[in-house]
Amino acid sequence: MIVISGKETDVSQIALEKFPPEAYDILHLMTTYNKRYEFQYLWELEWDLALRLHTVLEAINLYKSDAKFATFSTSKCNEKYWRLTDKGAFELKKGVTPQEGIEDIFINSDKYAFECATAIVIVLYKAILDTIDTKTFNRKFSDLVLYDWQYDSDLVLKDSVGRDYLPGDILYFKNPDFNPETPEWKGENSILLEEGLFYGHGIGIKTKEGMIKVLNRKRKKDAKISAYLTDNIIRIDAFSISQLRNVNLYPVMKRKYHLFSNIIISKVGSKIYLL
Secondary structure (H helix, E strand, C coil): CEEEEHHHCCHHHCCCCCCCHHHHHHHHHHCCCCCEEEECCHHHHHHHHHHHHHHHHHHHHHHHCCCEECCHHHCECCCCCEEECCCCCEEECCCCCHHHHHHHHHHCHHHCEECHHHHHHHHHHHHHHHHCCHHHHHHHCCCCEEECCECCCCCCEEEEECCCCCCCCEEEEECCCECCCCHHHCEEEEEECCCCEEEECCCEEEEHHHHHHHHHCCECCCCCCCCEEEEEEEEECHHHHHCCCCCCCCHHHHCCCCCCCCCCEEEECCEEEEC
16 A cells, blocks of 8 residues: 655655656645545556546646637537537437547537536546547447536546645635626636646636636625635546556556646736736
């Protein structure tokens, strides 16, 4: 068993063969929290880190895409791959593989519009597709439907409460005084990236303060309660996903990470700009 518990843990002794520096950055961040992280096997830890890195990478890719924000009633999808239901769900068309459907969202992104919860699930599916072989992905997620927080039973997510935020975590900004005429802004599902940045579909990539500022502009008249980052954390269960592997134990290691490639981050005072 591998235990990471506070600053007494020497993460430099954990040999993550071929992993990028970002993985060690996450390990070091774990040691700053008063939280005990337990992994039964080294490969379970490796899969956890790999899935986190891919989640961050695909969140950035979705941010850079042309996919738009939309409510359920105004959602749209590429009808070559998906059928749009009356409630705004995307159902995979017959003869289309889950891999093709998910990848098309990133390839032909201008044909898609969806709300923030669906965006999170899309990112998670893409991160998993990055880490396991295609045949296994298509077999396990054969009945793929994209709608709100609905997801396949093979996508196992864990809920927890705390402030030990790590890159790749799904976090929620709540907006208690949202405008009832725009209920889509009662909160924002987001993915923690690096550099203290969050991605939320419809808002973009911003700091914690930036996310709150945007949501506060979506409040009702005479609102008194500010939006805030909750302590609810959702994480992919790395152990369950690792069981989906087929031939390669660590297929993700073949990929190099340049998480903020093609994005220039400029900080001026308290503001962060992405160019």
